[in-house]
Amino acid sequence: MRKGTFMELCDLLSPALKRKNIKMRAALTVHKRVAIALWMLATPDSYRSVWNQFGVGKSTVGAAVMQVASAITELLLSRVVTLGNVQVIVDGFAAMAFPNCGGAVDGTHIPILGPEHQGSKYLNRKGYFSMVLQALVDHKGHFTNINMGWLGKVHGARIFRNSGLFQLLQEGTYFPDQKITVRDVEMPIVILGDPAYPLMPWLMKPYTGILDSSQDLFNYRLSKCRMVVECAFGHIKARWRSLLTRLDLSKTNIPIVITSCCALHNICESKGETFMVGWEVKANRLAADYTQPDTRTVRRV
Template sequence: MVSGEGRPSEARDGGRGSAVSHSSCLPAVLQLLIARRRRTSCYFYPRAWPSIRGADWWERVVLKEFGPQDWLEKFRMSKETFFYVCNQLRPGLAPHSAHFHPTLPLEKRVAVALWHLATNVEYQTLSPLFGVGPSTVQTCVREVSYAVVLLLKPLYLRLPNEKELENMVRIFRTRWGFPHCIGALDSLHIPIHPPLRLSADYCNGQGWHSILTQATVDGMGQFWDVSTAFPGSMENSAVLESSSLWVLAKEGRLCPNPPKNFMGKAQKYVLLGDATYPLQDWILKPYQEDENLTQRQLRFNYRLKRAHSVIENAFLRLKARWQILLKCDDCSLELLPTLVLACCILHNICEAHDNPFNEEWLEGTEPTELPKPCQPAPAAMEDGRAEQVRELMCQYFESCGEG
């Protein structure tokens, strides 16, 4: 298991401008948007310069002639953010590294890696564009991914402090209408080729092979806890119990001590999950849908599902930016956990630096024939005390008079 917990170091509030407004859209809206579009293939080469490729293409074209839209389209971030990332990675990508030719600049190595993560183009296809061999492309992807996790994870994927937790609660309340909440929890299955060893372990409940990533986002759709490298056959509840998030919660490190007051009672901050997660006094999930639900319970379900959509949208944006996560063909099983963490960190950097998100990228995340596994959490993991927390939430929504 590889894990990361935390949040970007920048201030997180609702006044960050329109660049992050897509995170607040409901999944249904995104799906309608996707359904109206026709899927198009990724452009692997610059459309305006089809005949200029090779060793000097980076220097002659990218650095001198690329405009803002070219940087965004090819590297999924602005030119300013790209060079910010390069400067942050400089200590971990020393020019004297034995893995690289001495004339291959650090910025070019980062560019090769980001282009691959963004497009998922094969090493053999990408190598002539930058005038390097396929093995060098592979090395760039590996070394840059490791450097991102080593050097940028402490800044952009770390455990929030008490003041940051309070800000997260405020954002969930004001942006999503859900109180006393610090995050939405969900999992992402990343398709892989069947591994030669332990193939059955990686075959999930829907019959396709994947590795499983558990993640938590704040109300702005940025990741602050990620645990990955779990075999696809594991259920969400088992992944949760094996994750660093479970340990943090059991140690009381997800809320202040003593807990803050909510509805007249000392109550831990909560995360929002779906039916695949166990009900805990710090994890809330919807009531099981049936004809016996009261209006208060139906209102609670609506509010929770609406707020939980922030992580569904975050996963969509993550995969749309870094389409390597749609199908990991060239990546080894050993590297994949590091690559997933790197993509989550890069997602946070783009969001924190207000880099535009192109909704056309969502075409690549259109639902395919691979349905998401969805196994309900076992009753044995349910915490009986948690029902009182759901009841407090029902009382809150009823007192607000909101539907």
């Protein structure tokens, strides 16, 4: 991120991160604490590399990451990961050829080190240990609602049905009561999902099976709009590449770090920070290089 964005972030986090000097030593400044955390989140470096880079102890690096991640979650999450102006979002998806749409929902697996106990519950269908991040995004790929902490083995549809977002949509309180008429049918504001999600009055998913031309066109437009959530996941993992390197943290700290990355993603996107295509290429290569665990051994144990 640019210096201006970094300084603004430090100012916002200062109430939670500022420490007093003591007689034995001076406290780390807020700017250095935030810089260490951002470096660790953005680069798949070892702790040794980072503490050499910043001239601090190894334990200080780990503490700084969690302090900053916790501060972001407590102070900024509710301000930056929010629905915002619904009409702007609806107009944005309408420009992409899907009317009265309020977002696209999907989930992604964040790699973690295999836990000592109950490892099989974290083993996803792709064969590695993970936690699931479920997110609803707007037409620009900003996260408007996130759900973090589910085990990698749990199916995306189950996570969605047990999320607060599902409850709010079911009650009709998440979006304003704004309906349009399509061929004599009243259509509320909807979200878009892939075939794994349940078809609901407020959730549209693609047709399956043998399709006619109109159903093909519907699927094409839905898929075109739903791609924004896939792009958002690609961007967050490419910019904050620690999400690709199997987070070596406790299961209580992992959701905090991932949630803070979601907030940082929205900050960078809203500030118009540069995103280079090469980052995503490198991120995909990095993810493909990891050898996966022997799932037969895990299941036997």
